[in-house]
Amino acid sequence: MVEAWYMDESSEDQRKPHRLEPSRPADLELLRQLGVIYWKLDADKYENDPELEKIRKERNYSWMDIITISKEKLPNYEEKIKIFYEEHIHLDDEVRYILEGSGYFDVRDKEDKWIRIFMEKGDMVTLPAGIYHRFTLDEMNYVKAMRLFSGEPVWIAYNRPAEHLDARVQYVKFLTQTA
Incomplete structure (x- = not known):
């Protein structure tokens, strides 16, 4: 099961857990209220997984690729890690399925506080269009x-502030409806 918690305000290495003291967990229901959808799948059979195929068909996830994020595999690694960790939104949902390794997705809650979602092998998450978020590896430095x-992939990230974009406006409207 995925683990999520509210983050501290430390400027220490972004790859550390950054848990509040005392810890303040964030459960799946809270994530659902933010529009974040989570699945636990068998990553060892991702190439022929009927459950994954069912999710893809139901949610129309027609395009797929695989990315390896590590110093050895990703060109311009240091630059990309900094870009991934800048707070941003997308105009479309962001969907990630962890096949190996681990890392963190951070999302903003309704009060603009950071929630850190620890993602490891078998975890799949959909972050809704318009949600402020960021990604970083953990201390293993590999995912x-x-x-x-x-449809076609859209790689554009809109750094904060992006309140004027329709995806953000629609997301804020969604939040007020789930309050």
Whole structure:
């Protein structure tokens, strides 16, 4: 089961857990209220997994690729890690399925506080269009992930502030409806 918690305000290495003291967990229901959807799948059979195929069909995730994020595999690694960790939104959902390794997705809650979601092998998450988020590796410095999109991939990240974008406006409207 995925683990999530509210983050501290420390400027220490972004790859550390950054748990509040005392710890303040964030459960799946809270994530669901933010529009974050989570699945636990068998990453060892991702190439022929009927459960993954069912999710892809139901949610129209028609495009897929696999990315490996490590110093050895990702060109311009240091630059990319900094870019991934800048707070941003997308105009489309961001869908990631962890096949190997681990890392963190951070999302903002309704009060603009950071929640850190620890993602490891078998975890799949959909972050809704318009949610402020960021990604970083953990101290293992390695993740292999499947990226899924509805239609053609869109790689544009809009750094904060992005309140004027329709995806953000729609997301804020969604938050007020789930309050």
